Amino acid sequence: MASPSLHxxxxxxxxxxxxxxxxxxxxxxxxxxxxxxxRNLNFQSGINCSTTSFSSLTxxxxxxxxxxxxxxxxxxxxxxFWNEIQGCNNWDGLLDPMxxxxxxxxxxxxxxxxxxxxxxDFDPNSKYCGSCxxxxxRFFEKLGMADRGYQISRYLYATSDINLPNFFQxxxxxxxxxxxxxxxxxxxxxxxxxxxxxxGRRDIVVSWRGTVTYLEWIYDxxxxxxxxxxxxxxxxxxxxxxxxxxxKKETTCNYCSFSxxxxxxxxxxxxxxxxxxxxxxxxITGHSLGAALAIITAYDIAELGLNxxxxxxxxxxxxxxxxSFAGPRVGNLKxxxxxxxxxxxxxxxxxxxxxxxxxxxxFANEKLQFQKYLEETVSFPWSYAHVGVELALDHTHSPFLxxxxxxxxxxxxxxxxxxxxxxxxxxxRFCLADKRDIALVNKDCNFLKREYGVPPHxxxxxxxxxxRDSDGRWVLPERPRVEAHPHEIAHHLQKVLKxxx
Numbered sequence: 001m002a003s004p005s006l007h008x009x010x011x012x013x014x015x016x017x018x019x020x021x022x023x024x025x026x027x028x029x030x031x032x033x034x035x036x037x038x039r040n041l042n043f044q045s046g047i048n049c050s051t052t053s054f055s056s057l058t059x060x061x062x063x064x065x066x067x068x069x070x071x072x073x074x075x076x077x078x079x080x081f082w083n084e085i086q087g088c089n090n091w092d093g094l095l096d097p098m099x100x101x102x103x104x105x106x107x108x109x110x111x112x113x114x115x116x117x118x119x120x121d122f123d124p125n126s127k128y129c130g131s132c133x134x135x136x137x138r139f140f141e142k143l144g145m146a147d148r149g150y151q152i153s154r155y156l157y158a159t160s161d162i163n164l165p166n167f168f169q170x171x172x173x174x175x176x177x178x179x180x181x182x183x184x185x186x187x188x189x190x191x192x193x194x195x196x197x198x199x200g201r202r203d204i205v206v207s208w209r210g211t212v213t214y215l216e217w218i219y220d221x222x223x224x225x226x227x228x229x230x231x232x233x234x235x236x237x238x239x240x241x242x243x244x245x246x247x248k249k250e251t252t253c254n255y256c257s258f259s260x261x262x263x264x265x266x267x268x269x270x271x272x273x274x275x276x277x278x279x280x281x282x283x284i285t286g287h288s289l290g291a292a293l294a295i296i297t298a299y300d301i302a303e304l305g306l307n308x309x310x311x312x313x314x315x316x317x318x319x320x321x322x323x324s325f326a327g328p329r330v331g332n333l334k335x336x337x338x339x340x341x342x343x344x345x346x347x348x349x350x351x352x353x354x355x356x357x358x359x360x361x362x363f364a365n366e367k368l369q370f371q372k373y374l375e376e377t378v379s380f381p382w383s384y385a386h387v388g389v390e391l392a393l394d395h396t397h398s399p400f401l402x403x404x405x406x407x408x409x410x411x412x413x414x415x416x417x418x419x420x421x422x423x424x425x426x427x428x429r430f431c432l433a434d435k436r437d438i439a440l441v442n443k444d445c446n447f448l449k450r451e452y453g454v455p456p457h458x459x460x461x462x463x464x465x466x467x468r469d470s471d472g473r474w475v476l477p478e479r480p481r482v483e484a485h486p487h488e489i490a491h492h493l494q495k496v497l498k499x500x501x
Contacts, residue, residue: 074100079200086281086321087345091389097425103433106349106391108148109205109285109323110417115143116185116209116290117413117444118459122169126465128479129171130160130182133461135480139186149192150205154267154486156184159256162244167217167289177479181255185209185290187267189275201279204271206264206297210288210326210413217289218328223360223382225332228296230303235375236338238331239360239384242292246300254484258493263485264297266493268306272318273492282307282320287413288356291327295346295387298322299335302342304500322346322388325416326354329361329384333375336366336385346388351395351419353410360384393419395447397430400438402449409447414440 078085078101084094085102094102119139121128134142136152160168160182168182185208190196196203211217225237228247250256258266268282282301286294298320301307307318324346339346350357361384364374374380395401395410398419409415418441422430432438439454441447446456466474 082200086319098423106323107417107420112205112207113285113287114413116207118143124172127171127173127176130169131177132183149190149195150188151191153187153189155186156260156263157181157255158184158245158260159248159250162248164217164241178255180250180253184260189271201281202275204282206284208286208290208293210290221360230300235334238335246296262493265496266489269496270492280318285323287325291324292330294322294324295330298344299339302344320344324348325413326356326411328356328359329386332383333371333385336387339387348388349391349416351410352392356411401447409445412445414443415447
């Protein structure tokens with residue numbers, strides 16, 4: 001039976017109490033089941049504490065001493081301090097040593113970002129190149145994530161007709177799904193009531209796709225700062241390529257007749273109206289260039305006041321949190337300061353050997369003592385600053401990973417999630433806390449040591465998506481057409497624009 005269209009799913013979310021109840025079987029490589037009690041681990045010098053799902057493998061010994069006691073973390077349910085995990089106190093006291101709840105939440109949101117890669121069609125020989133391979137109704141099921149308790153509420157698209165040519169993927173064929181659009185990510189909402197109870201709130205997730213290729217798109221950045229016009233303050237600026245990607249649209253294209261900005265803001269507004277009165281969080285995630293979009297989206301939501309609550313005489317804010325992975329700098333120092341004023345919380349996960357987080361802003365950045373002087377007095381035009389709290393990881397600390405000069409390995413998202421699983425704090429011994437499958441590291445890179453027997457770049461569609469038709473011929477199957485935009489987007493967008501006035 002054909003899957004329902006994304007348009008129908010979006011309509012169904014107007015009645016989210018009618019949650020679909022089904023049982024799915026997740027891939028053993030992506031679903032991580034563990035006994036909660038087994039997370040309470042004590043490590044001593046010389047104990048081989050790192051294990052994998054490959055029972056025949058043994059973990060290399062790592063020098064060092066570490067005694068961990070995560071009992072206090074486990075005894076306190078996430079629902080009781082989720083605001084702290086979402087950054088209300090800028091993760092003070094949660095990163096060193098690493099809080100076990102926070103570690104799992106960062107990884108969980110990182111997997112939402114990874115889902116953008118795993119579902120993206122980047123095959124130039126496919127007429128669907130640049131689109132999502134799965135219908136929204138079965139998105140998480142297809143990725144072995146049906147047990148996460150979230151449903152897609154809408155897909156996000158951007159026009160590829162902007163000056164980031166090495167970021168977008170286009171088909172070599174003449175007959176294609178779209179000549180102007182690329183699928184950029186999705187908005188999802190937690191609809192499983194047990195998961196809502198565990199989280200302590202209704203969570204809305206925005207996940208932006210990052211880069212399929214590694215550094216090529218970085219070379220296309222013109223390092224030009226641009227006032228985004230989201231505010232009356234012209235001194236707040238962001239990188240022009242990121243701004244264009246977020247705001248440009250193509251009126252002749254069904255998928256890009258609304259900009260990525262308009263799509264995401266309208267959908268956030270719709271969901272906030274539907275779940276009015278509930279405890280809600282907005283969490284935005286992305287890797288690489290997707291991390292830049294995540295920060296811009298969070299800033300935009302907060303600058304518009306879309307997250308403001310006015311319940312009678314009581315006013316408050318829905319927390320807006322970004323979990324950023326391997327992201328570049330987005331804007332100038334004024335942009336960073338404004339994000340902080342608005343209460344946008346950003347946790348940036350980086351690998352210290354990755355080059356992307358060092359750009360743009362090589363000459364003037366947040367590490368420069370006189371950056372504020374350069375921006376305000378000298379008006380230096382290439383001044384950038386990272387936003388938020390940095391969690392710096394080092395891939396040389398993992399005994400599973402091999403030395404490599406491949407910059408793509410240092411930038412790889414699955415490698416970041418592996419490092420998070422083994423991270424317990426600065427100077428502490430690397431040890432997989434939740435036994436996350438190491439095979440995931442080699443999904444689309446060659447980073448694991450050879451003795452683990454995991455082939456590089458192993459994730460692909462069976463037979464590259466080819467199937468036999470009724471005549472016995474091998475063909476690429478047609479995909480059900482995804483509706484470009486739900487009919488109510490203009491209605492909710494108009495409400496967003498009224499807020500901005």
